[in-house]
Amino acid sequence: MIPPETTSKEPKEMSAAEERSQQAEAAPDLAAMGEQRKGHGVKVRDLHAYYGAVHAVRGVDIDFPANEVTAIIGPSGCGKSTMVRCINRMHEEIPGARSEGSVTLDELDVYGAGVDVTAVRRMIGMVFQKPNPFPTMSIFDNVAAGLRLSGTKSDNLRERVHRALRAVGLWGEVKNRLNSPGIGLSGGQQQRLCIARAVAVEPEVILMDEPASALDPIATLKVEELIDELKSRYTIVIVTHNMQQAARVAKSTVFMLDGEVVEHDETTKLFTRPADERTERYVTGKFG
């Protein structure tokens, strides 16, 4: 009935030689997406989020600058995912969940009266922890899904899908099987497919909730390289458990604990000379 999450016929990872020979084609081709463009910054002010009576996010203020990668780190249950899900209003989809405070995308109040929540989500894309391509759709349809599902009229759908696949460096690997099922890809490819799906809608901001935590090290590396490429066009917020990953991809890093921001600073400074004692204990692995 429901296709299993991992198929038995999972394609083998490419050999190193094949990998190298495809590098030229597989490299993320952001030129195909047009010139570098000015992204849009996000401001979070006095944000509180609740699950029923549980107060998960307790008054968070963060600025996410345009065209930068900002990492959110912190122990499990510190509210980092919840905080990020408030930015594109996904938090409110959970029964009993609500939030207070403000989130603005440039001048737009995301929670403003009369703001269309689906429009907000088209402007602020999201990539999830586990790759979640639509099992009934082909590779092509998965990337096109964002445009079709949001009812965006597009005369050049094919072109936009191809462009998004190039942008995530998946084009060389899938161009000959665009009509085969998206779930036939390997885990890392599926996650890049999901990123392509988010990119195809051409959002302003991309939120990533532990995008590499379900991937093997090589696939993780590819996703990290991709994040680095994508920041020329998008503002990126990445939640991660992995401090090395934050150090590799993010210009600035936010450390959260018990629903509050403990420290927000340049990544190198936060990891080498943290101002707060709790941050120091966390980044040196004393707890969490």
Add this chain to the structure above:
Amino acid sequence: MRGTLMLATGVALVPLILVIYYLLYKGLSSWSGSFFSTDPTGNFFGNPGGIRSAIFGTLEIVALASLLAIPIGIAVALYLTEYGKEGWFANLVRYFVDVMTGVPSVVFGLFIYIVLVISHAGGSGFAGWKGALALALLMLPIVIRSSEVVLLLVPGSLREAALALGAPRWRIVWRVVLPTARSGLVTGSLLAVARGMGETAPLLFTVSLATAATANLNGLMNSLPLQIYTDITSPRDVIVARAWGAALTLVALVLILNVIARLISRRSSMA
């Protein structure tokens, strides 16, 4: 322990095998070309005729019942999983559906008899469409329950992915939830159809019995269960034999539906 369980299994298998044996033994001999191609004559003496009208009647009544019960049932299941969720109204609906599942089929027949047959709704007393309504009432809770289970199997991460892309909920239902659950929905619906096909009681008070094949759903119709019901009490051997032949036909129809349901669910699990 193992021996006891084997024994219990054996005991359970005996009646099953006997049913199949008797059906084939008694039923196959009455199967013939004219058995399927002629209507019952209704005469006690002489040629009793075949069961053509009963097959047509059953197919027509069950088709109409399915047309009513399957779309409504899937719609209710969608409401429960996508909108109502764990709200008080959704739980109330679930409770009523559970109660409806346990209602004996004869009660649905009586209900339609009192509401539609006695009142001569639609200009006639007994009518095929009234039987179809009674069957639809019987099938509805089965469709709702099986569809709900299947829809709950659609991973929440897919709905979440679609929501995060800026999709409105109705479009998520059409383009993500229903396609993902499709084969399970088909299987559940076909099993409900198979269940409805064999029911006698809901038709007894609603359709009554006719001999001629008809496409008029507003009149008396024949059906396989009622054909069997009337034939089996006849003192004449040829007519009793026709009951066995009709019973075998009914089982064959249900079996075909089950096989189709299985093929559909197997094909999709390989995708």
